[in-house]
Amino acid sequence: MNQIIKALKTKLTDDQISTNETVKELHSKDETYHQTSLPDIVVFPKSTEDVSHIMKVAQEFKTPVTPFGVGSSLEGHVIPYQNGITVDFSLMNQILEIKENDLLVRVQPGVTREQLNKELKKYGLFFTVDPGANATLGGMAATNASGTTTVKYGVMRDQVRDMEVVLADGSVIHTGSLAAKSASGYHLNGLFVGSEGTLGCFTELTLHVYGIPEHIVAARATFPSLTNAIEAVTSILHAGIPIARVEFVDEASVIQINKFSETDYPVKPTLFLEFHGNEAGLKADVIFTKEIMQDHGCESFTSETDNAARNQLWDARHNLAYAFIHNHVGKKMMLTDVAVPISELANSVIYARKELDKLGIPGGILGHVGDGNFHSLIMIDMKDENEVNKAMEFNQNVVLYALERGGTCTGEHGVGVGKKAYQRKEHGAALDVMARIKKALDPNNILNPAKILDVE
Incomplete structure (x- = not known):
């Protein structure tokens, strides 16, 4: 490492290079359950020229390089499992x-x-x-x-x-x-x-x-069952309503929201919605949406135009993961996602919820259901091997269910290391094409190795 540091210092200053144990520890993990791993060096470039220099040094010494933003990834993308150099882009923030x-x-x-x-x-x-x-x-x-x-x-x-x-x-x-x-x-x-x-x-x-839209309306709707809620979403999309957001949370998730955000939402399958447009057009869209939802058994429908009320609603939804973490101290979060065709969404969500109920582990189902993408959030005791294994099996079952229905193993979180095992099943021979592209652009396999796919 001393030779690499010496080479880096030909163009980088001392304060841009760190081997401090605390700094390395901060760059050894993401926000979930994945095993940590320390980089050997953390560098803080300030320009494209700095990054180019880092890569030239890494290429010379065939040292792995892992890019790092704020560490909010969910499938181990930023964890340097082969150690080497972590490139922290926090100083390139203009x-x-x-x-x-x-x-x-x-x-x-x-x-x-x-x-x-x-x-x-x-x-x-x-x-x-x-x-x-x-x-x-x-x-x-x-x-x-x-x-x-x-x-x-x-x-x-x-x-x-x-x-x-x-x-x-x-x-x-x-x-x-x-x-x-x-x-x-x-x-x-x-x-x-x-x-x-x-x-x-x-x-x-x-x-x-x-x-920025001229007018924004947020809404919250509750339903007697998962099926009612998801089928309502499908009907909204088929009707061509230009909805900007439609989020689903199950009963277990609503409980966590109420505890953490001090809300008193009914503990029912719930949709959070938002409409963007002009005032007259949105009024008609909201009325039409409410009628569609009532056809699917909607039990309550509350709309908000006030900015503070809208922010409270979306803050509650965005803080859901932190709500689970806060209310399950000592456990680690597995937040995994899949995406399926809209026609398969209701059955997929119901399947995931039933599989989660079998585990006896705290968790919820939520997601951006307007595009067929949903998440399973599970709180795991990483010291309990049986619990960890059950959570991994649940993740696999949900992924395989999605793939068998023409879906994908991840709609937005990415592959990293958490979904790498499913790449061959999802992509088939196309995975070999990806490997050839990787080999052509990175022949020494130094760029974030062991992520997405394995290349020698």
């Missing part, structure tokens, strides 16, 4: 340019979602992708994050116009342009977004942003 007339913004990868939206608000704009956590935009691009607004605005991949990427050999490329569409060349944006740091390190992102 909003470089806001092109309001083009609805574009250019940022460094360490900019967080909330930081960007605070600045965009001055221009009457906002960035749509909302995974709940205040993640970095580089990390969100790396995992192709989505979240509560996906049903209307799309996932992270839909917002990326261009990226500056440092490849494994230290060379720098751009993957797109400022144009809204292009028929020129391979779609490199689509390749690099979701690559989880296995193909390159992102140093700049150009992102599509939107005008």
Whole structure:
């Protein structure tokens, strides 16, 4: 390691390189149950040139490199299982340019979602992708994050116009342009977004942003059963209502919300909804939505236009994971996700809830059901081997159920190490194509090795 540090210091300052045990420990984990692993060195680049230098040094010494945002990932993406260098992008956190007339913004990868939206608000704009956590935009691009607004605005991949990427050999490329569409060349944006740091390190992102809606209405609806709630969502989508958010939480999750957020929501399968548009149009949309829900046995429907009330509702939903953690001290969280075709959603959610009930382990089912993506949240005692094994088996059962119905093992959390075992079953021979791309761009397998797929 001394030789690597010496080589890094030819262009980086002492305060950009750390071997401090506390710093390394902070970069050894994500927010869930995955086994920790310490990097040998943590570096803090300030520019694209710094990242290029780091990669050239890593290539020379064939040392693994793991990119790191804020560590909010959920499938072990940022854990350096082969040690080496962790590249922390927290110092590359500048909003470089806001092109309001083009609805574009250019940022460094360490900019967080909330930081960007605070600045965009001055221009009457906002960035749509909302995974709940205040993640970095580089990390969100790396995992192709989505979240509560996906049903209307799309996932992270839909917002990326261009990226500056440092490849494994230290060379720098751009993957797109400022144009809204292009028929020129391979779609490199689509390749690099979701690559989880296995193909390159992102140093700049150009992102599509939107005008803040003229009017916003939030709503909460309760149902007698999971089936009623999910089938109501399907009917809303079929009706063509331009809903911006539609989130599902089960009874077990509502209990945790009420404890943590000091709310008194009915302990019933619940939908949290939001509508964006003009006032007259939204009034009609909300009425139509309420009628559809009543056809599916909706027991209560409460709408909110007041900003504080809307924020309380969505804060309660976003804090759900932390509610489970807070109310189950000493346990670790497994928060796993799958996505299925909308026609399979109701049965998939019901299956997951029944399988979770069999475990006798605290947990809930929630998700961005408007796009067929739902999550299972389980609190595990990692010292109880039987409990850990049961949770792993549950995760496998839900994934296999989704794959057998034309779904995917992960709708937004990404593969990392947690879903790597299912890649062959999901992709078949296409996984070999991915391996060849990885080998071509990273022949020494130094970029976030052992994530997504295994390459020699």
